[in-house]
Amino acid sequence: MNKNSGKKYVSLTRGAWKKFWRAVKEADIVLEVLDSRDPQAFRMPSIEKRLTELGKKVILVINKADLVPREVLEAWKKALEKEYPTIYISAKYRLGTGKLRKLIYKVAQKKNDIIKVAVIGYPNVGKSSIINILKGSHSAPTGAKPGLTRHIQIIRHGRLRVLDTPGVFPYEDAETLVYKGAIRVETLDDPVAHAVELIEKLKKIKPDVLQQTYGIDDPDPMKFLEKLALKRGKLLKGGTPDIKEAARIVLRDWQLGKIVIYKLR
Structure with a gap:
């Protein structure tokens, strides 16, 4: 329990984790969505390690690119793509989203087959907005409230099958989760x-x-x-x-x- 919050913050229930891993295991590619203001802080090394063990292809998607100068984004991209293919976009303003689709097809290396994509990341990094773009419409619920997406959704668009998952995060202290926007302000004691x-x-x-x-x-x-x-x-x-x-x-x-x-x- 965090002394300042008065609450324990458990990342997800066991059932939610089962849904999360079920979607990930079914996917050909996993998009890990990061916040452009501090991309490294929004990575999940333990999950990345497991993805590697499962043989999954990972793309790091630095979202909210509109908040950060381009030279900073380029520096992060250059550093992170030493580990995984990396791209920066602004889902809000639809900047770089066409390049994201092209990168997915390139990494998948499937000429005509269906490509299953799982979208993961902390709450509030813009996962739902990215899913909306990939599916070519705005009908999925989105918002700035962490944890808005609670259940797995399967969206079909062309050759893409996009699997959404609940926002996930390893167990961390409340201050860290507040910094990462993973806790609703209204819930803080x-x-x-x-x-x-x-x-x-x-x-x-x-x-x-x-x-x-x-x-x-x-x-x-x-x-x-x-x-x-x-x-x-x-x-x-x-x-x-x-x-x-x-x-x-x-x-x-x-x-x-x-x-x-x-x-x-």
Whole structure:
């Protein structure tokens, strides 16, 4: 149990894991979707190792490319493709999605046969949006709430058979999962502790990130949250700044990509 969250975060139930591996074992190719702001952090080494043991072909898909400069994306692509074929795209703006289809066909090495593709990754990395693109429509449910997709879906489009899976992640502490956007902000018992942790982590990467995002800053994360609450008009009775709501704003903005920050390779 994480002392700040008051909750244990179990990645998936046993039944969900069985569905996940059933889809993966059936697939010819596995797309592992990563967040462009910190691709390495969103990889799942233990699952990648198992995929290798199963003889599965893996493609690393760096999504949300619209949030990161191209030279940074190219550096990550160059580094990661030493292990697996890698591509960066923006599912939101449909950038690079045609190249993704071409890469799938190239890696599959099947001229006329059906190609089964499993899409895996942490919640909130954009798996459903990528599936929508691969199937050629927008009818599958998508959203920024982690864990929206709960059941395996099989989508047919041309030669592709796309198998969606629940968002998965190894057991990790709550702070790490909040950073990765894998936990809904509304479920946190203490959003302030998580926001402080996130602010400290982000400022180590980019010291002026708060000033650029909100137009205010403070060396003390708690004082920053007070300032943000006042600026946004989030007040409790008596005019006291609502620190909890300010914390939720920061956490949501991070999950939604409104805080522009990225890790260099």
